Amino acid sequence: MASPLLRLQGVSKSFGGLAAVRDVSLELPAGSLSALIGPNGAGKTTLFALMSGFIRPDAGRIEFDCADITGQPPHLNARRGMTRTFQIVQPFAAQTVRENIAVGAHLHCAGRQDALDEAEIVAQRVGLAHQLDKPAGDLTVAGRKRLELARTLATRPRLLLLDEVLAGLNPQEVADMVPVVRDIAAGGVTVLMIEHVMQAVMNLAGKVWVLAQGQLIAAGTPSEVTRDPAVIEAYLGHGTAQRLRRTAARESA
């Protein structure tokens, strides 16, 4: 079996006395589209920050394509092929859509014109072609999410970490965004998404990891994981799984 593109071994991080991430180990195969879910405060974004290099782990090891990247800064990880989007969108607000994407393109293009041309191509892929000369600050939330996606795509990543790329979108916008993500993955990019929008997770992800209170409590296909009592407990509270089963048994009786 081919070695995983991303491997975490025993990664932990605490802030003050609070353990945000506890002994997390996982392997992400190349070419997969996976999801990381869990209740609020579980540590998902912290885990992304650890993976991409914004935070150093207190313990554990992170490997990207068999190379040890533990503690490496984000820009070096980006050059290796791992980029991320942010839970709260971070556009370069005063610059146009084209200029925004071009910053990503410059990872591979030394020339300005090349980068701007590349930006146009990427914009078309995510459906922003008609807004190329708009200032990023004028876009809607959905537009900014696409922009963030486009900017990271322009870096020609091998692994894309998407942090709640669907958050804040209405159902129509979600429906529009899902095929974009699927298209990216189909293009060969490995994608790991943090997501709360369950419909998208079920539709897109091949594998799902569940994080609760900093620890991985389940891993499997979407349907396996959503039936897992431990996962239900984590989301809905202690004893819920049992109650649900009893209700279901009573109803079917």
Next chain:
Amino acid sequence: MLDFGILFPAVLNGLTTGAVYALVALGLTLIYGVLHIINFAHGAALMMALYGVYFLKQYLGLDPYLALLPMVAVMFVGGYALQRGIINRASHGKDENILLVTLGLSIVLENIALLAFKSDTRTIDTPYTLATVAIGPAMIAVPKLVAFAGALVTSAVLLWIVRGTDLGRAIRAVAREKHGARLVGIDVDHVYAMSFGIGLACLGAAACFLLPAYYVNPQVGNGFVLVAFTIVVLGGMGSFAGALLGGLLIGVVESLGGLWFGESLGQIGIFLLFIAVLLFRPQGLFGAKA
């Protein structure tokens, strides 16, 4: 050089100066702690206060210590108006803008003073200006002793206001969580202006204690600005205890530094300390990460 007879007076003098520094820094740290702005105009405001005390003495014959109440009141009102009228208008977000506005204010104030009062250094004459008191082997100037006591008393009053009054509670609430404070009905803009006013009122008091033992000219604020910043950063932004202890410490460091390296190079020591703290420990000795 390590002779007790030389060290002891230097340390004592440093403590008295440091107490006044602490008073200046307290105002600055209050303003930072509540409004989260770095008041660059603090030095210029102190300079104006010193001129105020000077002219009260020159034209009204009012003794600086008696001028305490009017000075504090005037500085408070001035600070309130300044914050409400000018600084608040520009306070939309990034605090570089506030820094620029307060920088602008400090330039305007300093140069108006230069225009109005020329660059002569002035001092005042009071019956006790040259009086000294013997403490052990040291001869400490009476004004400095009064300054030391006065600064401590003023600090205590300030602490009482912040801890023991409703206003103080409101101030602490706004400092910690501005939106929450607004939600429970606290007038945040008013609290901001009050805090700024109190911060400047501290300068009014500091000026009254300072002038008898010191002097005034338009540039005097510059020297105090960076020292005050050093103390605030050293003690931790927003920490009263830090400002107090930091002030005393800096006063002693400056005094000893001046003893060994000469006065101007002693000043460099403070700036280098400032730079070092900013680089290596920006949260200071007592503060949370700013």
Next chain:
Amino acid sequence: MNLLSPRRDLVQIAVFAAAMGVLALTTRSGVVLNFAMMALYGCLMAQAWNMLGGYGGQFSFGHALFFGTGAYVQAIAQLQGGLNPWLALPLAIVTACLVGLLIGALSFRYGLKGSYFALVTLAFAEVFRILALSVPFTGAGVGLMVPLKEGAANMQFGDRRGFVALALALVVCGLLLTTWLRHSRFGAWLQAVRDNEDAARAVGVDPFRVKLGAIGLSAAFMGAAGAFYVQVFQYIDPGIAFGPHTSVEALVAAIVGGLGTLWGPVLGALVLHLLADFTRSLFGGLPGINMIIYGAVLILIVMFAPRGILGMGQSVRGLWRRPASAPAATAPSREATRG
């Protein structure tokens, strides 16, 4: 905003240089020439500040540090080193650049930003000022005087036109460099770091390297201004070299003209010098009037026109403030979670 190709910028620069050249050659008025010289000199400083502050987003309050370094090196190289001023000039520029790199390396290595960075630059400028005041090598409080020896070969032009030409050449270099910042990868990286450092890091930008480059360039141009000053006035002292007057002039001109634009520094310097001359004619040679004007202008601009006079610059207030109604940028209620 930068979208237009560099060609348009270059054409504008050429027109500007030609117009200034014509002005310098045809005018007979000493007043006009003097004004042009001082305005161009102010523009050079504003350009320098704009590189770091406008394009890099790092506000320095002690830019005089680099000015003074350039000035003293220019003076000392001639006085102690016997160097020809034309040789001293590149030395001054390089030294100022190195000081910039040093300060930048320290500050950015330790992640200083915003107000802390502003304060640190101020502290450094003060340290240098006190050193210059105390050390005989720099003439201490008396300062240094470069003896009068007129002649183009000695960079002391009897005719003001020579200085105008020199200043123009330096300003044009600044304009060319700024154009490069507007249309290059380095410039794109720099502005990305300015607009959102984390987002920039996520797409492969090294903020430390980029900021360091910016401060080096900015310091170099500021050093050139310092050297220029020494040649024109043949004198330098610690107050002029490292004092707040110089730092403030550079800063205010850049902000007034519009941060992060090509012509902002030119416009800002022009406006400030016109204002200064106007008030001088109104109030005579009152000390400090200039600075009062600069301070007041700074306050007014930050309060009412944060994007500079033309409204075209980067808003000093922060980039989320747009005049049109902007949709909320944050996802509702989710941002509080660290999920």
